[in-house]
Amino acid sequence: xxxxxxxxSWVICKSGTSVKIECRSLDFQATTMxxxxxxxxxxxxLMATSNEGSKATYEQGVxxxxxxxxxxxxxxxxxxxxxxxxxxxxxxxxSAVTSxxxxxxxxxxxxxxxxVL
Amino acid sequence: EDQVTQxxxxxxxxxxxxxxxxxxxxxxxxxxxxxxxxxxxxGPEFLFTLYSxxxxxxxxxxxxxxxxxxxxxxxxxxxxEDSATYLxxxxxxSNTGKLIFGQGTTLQVKP
Numbered sequence: 001x002x003x004x005x006x007x008x009s010w011v012i013c014k015s016g017t018s019v020k021i022e023c024r025s026l027d028f029q030a031t032t033m034x035x036x037x038x039x040x041x042x043x044x045x046l047m048a049t050s051n052e053g054s055k056a057t058y059e060q061g062v063x064x065x066x067x068x069x070x071x072x073x074x075x076x077x078x079x080x081x082x083x084x085x086x087x088x089x090x091x092x093x094x095s096a097v098t099s100x101x102x103x104x105x106x107x108x109x110x111x112x113x114x115x116v117l
Numbered sequence: 118e119d120q121v122t123q124x125x126x127x128x129x130x131x132x133x134x135x136x137x138x139x140x141x142x143x144x145x146x147x148x149x150x151x152x153x154x155x156x157x158x159x160g161p162e163f164l165f166t167l168y169s170x171x172x173x174x175x176x177x178x179x180x181x182x183x184x185x186x187x188x189x190x191x192x193x194x195x196x197x198e199d200s201a202t203y204l205x206x207x208x209x210x211s212n213t214g215k216l217i218f219g220q221g222t223t224l225q226v227k228p
Binding site for chain 1: 153158159160161162163204206215216218219220221
């Protein structure tokens with residue numbers, strides 16, 4: 001089956017630093033990847049849609065200058081949290097859609113736990 | 118605006134005690150309703166996709182059903198390893214590629 005990986009699985013950083021999270025589709029090409037954020041005991045909230053070779057589309061209320069998304073290839077998308085603050089601490093999850101497939105076929109990564117001190 | 122509401126928020130069952138989880142939704146042009154299982158600290162694991170009212174799908178002890186307003190995830194004779202959070206999501210015609218998630222039902226099955 002389609003496998004999506006994320007790196008790192010967890011990260012702790014100091015307030016004001018930037019953190020990069022990678023999302024990779026391991027055995028398929030993904031033209032579209034989605035980035036979600038999940039706070040404790042809450043559901044997944046879509047942050048942005050990332051399309052290979054074009055700018056990401058951000059959801060309302062998500063600061064594009066703070067959450068930089070780069071979908072450089074058909075197998076890799078990165079999310080950079082710039083100047084992270086404690087309120088950015090959350091569980092970040094990506095998903096990927098295989099090329100040519102309907103958007104119904106999303107495969108999720110294992111998530112990255114970010115803690116900002 | 119597309120919305121998904123799941124109930125109950127939490128459910129405790131004894132091993133072997135069957136029950137159902139509810140997912141109520143409002144969406145303009147349903148393209149798919151999804152059930153996922155999420156273990157603590159992990160990403161969602163795909164369970165089922167339902168596309169039209171009347172459709173049913175089964176996998177081991179789980180059975181998902183769909184009407185025009187809601188979906189049920191039936192759990193028959195659950196085991197402790199079924200303990201997890203179950204998420205429901207919809208994909209509507211107005212949201213290209215976007216999944217709208219419910220808040221989830223956290224299931225605990227005691228031996």
